[in-house]
Every structure is written in C-alpha cells, then in structure tokens.
Amino acid sequence: MxxxxxxxxxxxxxFSLPEGVKVPASARIFILxxxxxxxxxxxxxxxxxxxHPEQAKDFVKTFTREEDDA
Amino acid sequence: MLDYERDNYxxxxxxxxxxxxxxxxxxxxxQVKLLIDPGSDITLLPKWxxxxxxxxxxxxxxxxxxxxxxxxxxxxxxxxxxxxxxxxDGVVLQTLDAVGxxxxxxxxxxxxxxxxxxxxxxxxxxxxxx
Numbered sequence: 001m002x003x004x005x006x007x008x009x010x011x012x013x014x015f016s017l018p019e020g021v022k023v024p025a026s027a028r029i030f031i032l033x034x035x036x037x038x039x040x041x042x043x044x045x046x047x048x049x050x051x052h053p054e055q056a057k058d059f060v061k062t063f064t065r066e067e068d069d070a
Numbered sequence: 071m072l073d074y075e076r077d078n079y080x081x082x083x084x085x086x087x088x089x090x091x092x093x094x095x096x097x098x099x100x101q102v103k104l105l106i107d108p109g110s111d112i113t114l115l116p117k118w119x120x121x122x123x124x125x126x127x128x129x130x131x132x133x134x135x136x137x138x139x140x141x142x143x144x145x146x147x148x149x150x151x152x153x154x155x156x157x158x159d160g161v162v163l164q165t166l167d168a169v170g171x172x173x174x175x176x177x178x179x180x181x182x183x184x185x186x187x188x189x190x191x192x193x194x195x196x197x198x199x200x
Contacts, residue, residue, distance in 0.1 A: 003122070004168065005116070046137075049135055056111060063157070065155060
C-alpha cells in the first residue's frame, strides 16, 4: 500500500484538495487532522543543502544489500 | 525502471518508491514516494510516514538553506531507508511536507540513470553494497 498525503482545505464542512492534485476515483481516502501542537517550524523546500556543509559527515550512511525490499 | 511522475509536478519528476522501516521493529514498514533530488545534500522524510511506523524525531536539529537563501531547521530521525534492495541506516531529517526528498546521502549508495528524453529513470548496481 502506498499512502500519500496532501494539504486539504475545509469550508462549510466540505473538504477540497489543492488545485492540481489528482486522486484516482477508486482511491481510499483517510482524513488526518493535525492539531496546533504539531505546528512547529517545518521544511518546505526542494534541493535543500546544509547551511553548515561540514555537517554532511553526520549523514553518511551504511549500505547493506537486502533481498526483500521494494 | 519507473516513468517520471507527471500528475503532481509541472515538469515530470523522477519519483522513487522507498520503504521506510522502524529500526527497532522491522515489522513496521511503509512505502512512500520520494523525489529523487541529487541537488539535495540530505534526505528528508515525511513526518506522517514516520509516525505510521512509530519512529519519532530526535531533539537534534540541522539548519538547511534553500536555493533562494531561505533557512529552516529540521529534526533528525533514525530510520532504515530501503531502496532498490539496499538498506541505508543512519540519520536523516524529517519534514512535514507530504512528499519527501531522496538526497545525495542515500543516492551515494546507488547508480541512478535519469533518462530525461524518455521521462523515466532506472537503476544500475548499488556500488556500496557490492
């Protein structure tokens, strides 16, 4: 199962998706309510880079081959 | 090989289907779509997916800078990222965006061919796991 989320608008009790978002007619839709305590500063950017490039070493990964992933 | 996604992007975009796994409970997994973004230093994973598998962010934050100089902070998270039969373990960052970003920290373990003229991408060998 692939789960995708999009910000939704609610007006007079009716939900609507942002312009340009297409959802298949057969899709199962769940409503996720985000409360105010989740409203922390968030990242909304593409191609972000570290403001302090020397920190890149903190993100070095260990790669292991596995046979049962997607 | 996957076709670029056209529905939610003005310009067709290479999207990877990646499995996220709770490192403390391997039964808790979820598949998400991530934008393949070699311009990104690091990988950003959507919070909703991390919540789904019970992985919480850590208090440590890193400062990020966008192409226009905008700066933000993002919390770290420890999660297994499974992509093209390779598991990458280590620290990534969390975003509240609906779709995350597959950055160079994980792309470094793969050979990815972006076939722009045919709007598709495909993988080569995962050199770090050989």
